[in-house]
Amino acid sequence: MTKYSISQYAAALILALEEKSGSKRSETIRRFLFIVRKNKDWSKLGRIVKEAEKQSLKKQGIKKVEVESAAPLSRAVKKEIEKIIGAKVVLEEKVRPEVLAGIKVLVDDEILIDASGISQVERMFVGNQVG
Amino acid sequence: MKNSIVENLKKEIEGFKKEIKAEKIGHVLEVGDGIAKISGLGGVGSQEMLEFSAEGGSASGGETTVQGIAFNLEEDSVGAIILGDYLKIKEGSVVKPTGRVLSVRVGEELIGRVIDPLGNPLDGRGPIFGEKSKEVFMPAERLAPSVTVRESVNTPLHTGIKAIDAMIPIGRGQRELIIGDRQIGKTSIVTDTIVNQGRDTGRRTPICIYVAIGQKESKVARLVATLKEQGAMDYTIVVSAPASIPASLWYLAPYSATAIGEYFMQQGKDALVIYDDLSKHAWAYRELSLLLRRPPGREAYPGDIFYLHSRLLERAAKLNKENGGGSLTALPIIETQLGDVSAYIPTNVISITDGQIYLEPELFFQGVRPALNVGLSISRVGSSAQTKAMKKVAGRLRLELAQFRELAAFAQFASELDESTRKRIERGRVLTEILKQPELEPMPYELQVCLIYAGTNGFLDDVSPAEVGAVSDKLLEYLEKLHRDAILGKIKESGELAQDLEEKLKKAIGEFKKTYA
Numbered sequence: 001m002t003k004y005s006i007s008q009y010a011a012a013l014i015l016a017l018e019e020k021s022g023s024k025r026s027e028t029i030r031r032f033l034f035i036v037r038k039n040k041d042w043s044k045l046g047r048i049v050k051e052a053e054k055q056s057l058k059k060q061g062i063k064k065v066e067v068e069s070a071a072p073l074s075r076a077v078k079k080e081i082e083k084i085i086g087a088k089v090v091l092e093e094k095v096r097p098e099v100l101a102g103i104k105v106l107v108d109d110e111i112l113i114d115a116s117g118i119s120q121v122e123r124m125f126v127g128n129q130v131g
Numbered sequence: 132m133k134n135s136i137v138e139n140l141k142k143e144i145e146g147f148k149k150e151i152k153a154e155k156i157g158h159v160l161e162v163g164d165g166i167a168k169i170s171g172l173g174g175v176g177s178q179e180m181l182e183f184s185a186e187g188g189s190a191s192g193g194e195t196t197v198q199g200i201a202f203n204l205e206e207d208s209v210g211a212i213i214l215g216d217y218l219k220i221k222e223g224s225v226v227k228p229t230g231r232v233l234s235v236r237v238g239e240e241l242i243g244r245v246i247d248p249l250g251n252p253l254d255g256r257g258p259i260f261g262e263k264s265k266e267v268f269m270p271a272e273r274l275a276p277s278v279t280v281r282e283s284v285n286t287p288l289h290t291g292i293k294a295i296d297a298m299i300p301i302g303r304g305q306r307e308l309i310i311g312d313r314q315i316g317k318t319s320i321v322t323d324t325i326v327n328q329g330r331d332t333g334r335r336t337p338i339c340i341y342v343a344i345g346q347k348e349s350k351v352a353r354l355v356a357t358l359k360e361q362g363a364m365d366y367t368i369v370v371s372a373p374a375s376i377p378a379s380l381w382y383l384a385p386y387s388a389t390a391i392g393e394y395f396m397q398q399g400k401d402a403l404v405i406y407d408d409l410s411k412h413a414w415a416y417r418e419l420s421l422l423l424r425r426p427p428g429r430e431a432y433p434g435d436i437f438y439l440h441s442r443l444l445e446r447a448a449k450l451n452k453e454n455g456g457g458s459l460t461a462l463p464i465i466e467t468q469l470g471d472v473s474a475y476i477p478t479n480v481i482s483i484t485d486g487q488i489y490l491e492p493e494l495f496f497q498g499v500r501p502a503l504n505v506g507l508s509i510s511r512v513g514s515s516a517q518t519k520a521m522k523k524v525a526g527r528l529r530l531e532l533a534q535f536r537e538l539a540a541f542a543q544f545a546s547e548l549d550e551s552t553r554k555r556i557e558r559g560r561v562l563t564e565i566l567k568q569p570e571l572e573p574m575p576y577e578l579q580v581c582l583i584y585a586g587t588n589g590f591l592d593d594v595s596p597a598e599v600g601a602v603s604d605k606l607l608e609y610l611e612k613l614h615r616d617a618i619l620g621k622i623k624e625s626g627e628l629a630q631d632l633e634e635k636l637k638k639a640i641g642e643f644k645k646t647y648a
Contacts, residue, residue, distance in 0.1 A: 007207050047160070047170075051207075110171045112156045112225065122141060123150075 006044055009036065010051035014059065055123070062088045068104040068116065081105065086100050135463040140199055142279040156385050159183070165217055165377045166422045167199065168211045169226050173202050178272065181211055193566055195219065198249070199226075200233060200379070205424050210423045212379040213248060234268040235387045236260065237394040240624075242338060245355055245369040248384040253371055254355075269390035271383060277446035282451035286334065288403065288460050291327030291573020292320060294503045294566040297525035298532075299488055301400050302516025303337065304449025304458040308480055310465045310472060311490030316501050317464045319570045320488070321405045323355065324462070324644060326361045327573035328403065335403035337460070341368040342388040345411030348373040353483045361571065375507050379645035381415035392459045399455035404447070408464035409440060413476045428477045437479050483617050486510040502569060518626040521576060524584045528562060531587060535559020552593075562592050564599035577622040578607050581636060584628070590640050602647065607620050609643045 004012075016028050034040055057064055063085055067073065072095055082089045085107065101117030158169030167183070175181070185594055192236040197220060203210030213220065235250045238260060245254040245282035252259050263633045284302035309317050343351045345423050351371050358364050372384035385406050392402040406412070413436055420433035424625075440463075443494060447461035462605050463484065469490065472481065481487055486509045514522045534555050541548060542556050565586045568574070568609045574582075582603055594602050610619060618636055622628060628636070 005206060064453075077372045107153075109158060110155055110173065111153050112227075113151065114152045 004039065004041070006047050006051050007040070007055070009044070010055050013048070014056050015087055026109075057084045057090065060088075062090055064090050064092070064108055066092045066094065067105075068094045070097050070099045070101055070117070071095065073103070077103075083129050087105040140236070153226060157209065157228075159222055159224045160224060160405040160429065162213075162217055162220045162224075163223060164422050165213055165379055166202075166218065166419065167211050167213055167217070167226075169211055170207065170261045172201070172209045172226060174477050175204070175209055175228045177201060177204055180231055180233055182227045182229060182397060183220045184225045184227070186221065187278070190621070199255040201228075202419070207482060209581050212382070212423075213380050215377070217377070217635060220341065221563065225582075228430040229443060233271040233386075234279060235271060235390045237269050237391050238264055240264060240305070241368050242366060243364045243368070245351075245371055247376070248370060248372050248380045248387045253301070256616075267394065269394050271386040271390050271403065272442075273390065273393065275442070276450060276454075278343050280450055280454045281448050283348070284449050284458075284512045285517055286401075286449075286458070287521075288324075288401075288520060289327055289331045289576050290320065290324040291330065291575070292323055293568055293574060293579050293582070294505065295320070295488060295502060296517075296576055296579055297521060297566075298505055298529045299458065299486065299503075299508045300512070300514065300517040300521070301462075301510060302449075302512045303460050304447065304508070304517065305486070306444050306461040306484040306514045307462065308484040308487040308580055310467060310487050311502070312467055312470055312492050315495055316570075317357075317490060317494060318350075318354070318407060320461055320490075320501060321464070322357060323357060323405065323571060323573045324403070325367055325405070326363050327328060327575075328360075328569065329363055330575060331599060332572060337403045337458075338392070338395045339363070340370060340388045340392050340402065340404045341367060342370045342372070342384050342404065342406050343404065344372050344384050344408060344586045345369075345374050348375065348380075348406065354511075357571070364556060378415040381412060382419060385409070385412055389443060389459070392455075396450065396457040396459040397455060399457045401458045401460070403460045403462065406461070408466050409474055409480060410466045413439070420545070432475060433480065436476070439478055440476075443485050444480075456583045457581075484554060485512055498567070499563060499612075503566075505529065506536060518576065518580075519631050520580045520622050520626055521583075523628050524580055527587045528583055531555070531558055534564055535562070537611060558589070559591060560596040561594065561599050562586050564596050565591070565603055567600065575623075577619045578610070580622055580628060581610055581618070581640075582607060584598050584633075584636060585640050588637075590644065602608060606640065606643055607646060610631050610639060610647075614639050 013032050016032065016041040017025060020028055036045060036048070064084060065081065067081065073093060078091060081091070100121065102115045102117045106129055107112040148496045154171065155174055158165050158171040163170040179201045183197045183199055185195050194279055197213060199214040201209050201211050231599065240259050244252055244256065244259055245260070247253050260529050271281045284304040286303045288301045289296055290301060294302065309320055311317050312455065321341070322351040323421060325341065326337055328336050332551045341354070351369070351373060355364070355369055358367055369386040370384055372381045388404055392404045395402040413432065414437065416439050417432050421431065426434045444461055444463065447459045449458040450456060463480060465480050467477055469472065472478070489507040490502045491502045491504045492502070494504065517525070538552060538556055541552070565582060585606060591599060618639060620631065621632055
């Protein structure tokens, strides 16, 4: 029984789903799940799906962007982010008041631009122990 | 007082530079047992330091960072070891690369302190380095000095233990393994060695670094207290990786300590590093490798267990004058199970070091302490690391003890043997008694020379073995009181036992015997 890596499963899934629609799509997915189960790799399924999403977005030239901010972002800010990133963007927003101010931008799960207020504050006081 | 705090804060806030940059990060896929599997981190290098953002820390519900090292670089994930409490790290936590390898901050301020493998103080005496201290970092992993910068070992490192200084001499820059079962006196030998460095005033005192790997905290505390009592903490650093901390820190401890030793070696000073013990170090590496799914080999150790110790011990060296003339001596300790020196790790380390000191349980229970097996113990540097005086008197010591060992079986029939055999057995018994030594009583080498001279030249042959100990103590006391400058001082100064000095010594021993007898 050959061992397939997660990225191989994901690539195979994406290729198989290319140019299929409707019932053929669900049939292909069903067959894929069957094969994963047969190879006893069911526990990897979560990661395979994540990887497939990543690869598919990459293929289409779209970047996945997650933004954390203290309050909901305005349209203008969102447009600005899209412009800066350059490529087409799938934007996911998270409102976390702990961020205090500014935003944290995570691109493609790999590149982090941390302009949040909380990390600045922490960096300021990490070396300074008062009292 | 409030105002000054506020002033300080103001200064901090004003002086603070905002830094916003884009950095490549990874996410934790799995974490547990001291290791973590990370996705992302595409550009990270092997052995690169990583920062895990963990929960806990400041009251704002913010995060602390835990450090780690990237060990396994796989196709779609990175396996890392966590240098700290892994319980705070969650699945999905962000991991940032730092772009540098592990290094330890070093300086003179470390002397007298007890630190952990990452350089944090453990003795409760506050931060080690002040604000004005120079920032010097030494990398934990470093290439050993090459052949061209070294020279051969030529200066003795006196342990203060008669049996070792006479027959298994250790030189500065050598690696000498201390191997034996548990509870046999391995740590006692190194404790005596550390204490003796402060007393061996004829040469510059080496900085001693004691690495406690996987030891009980009570043992380390007791050792530090003993060293403090004996005044040895003035030139000693203790790097402690006790049994309660994660295996990743056990793995790092010897490398951090060697980095500290190399700092002093580079300055032209002498340093002594004691690894207590490397068996536990090998266990820690095995634990990490098995958790990281590296294939197990013999005794479940990973394939590169030899390299683990060889790269560590090769860093001990004696540098030539052009490179400062400093030295780093290594005394690794290995614990065997039931005296099995042919097990995997002991044979590995024996082949790396320049000799071994082999302690036997049989001798220990017979009352011969230190329980040194003179036959199996060897120092490959040998007499080039001995003073001329010691070389002269100790040359015959080894031979006579070897002959005694051969005849030891016949010792029970002592009355039925011929004269010369009986004499050899008597001499052997006397010499064995002379070499016994209690703990924490290191003897300066000039006294050792006199005592061994008395033993090998037959001056103690007429004393019964049971009384040799007391008689030799009295002899040394006599020499110290009445002939300190004339004989002892001269030996210490010149390092030689010249003809006239030898005559004086002979006469002094004769006089002593008259008064004693």
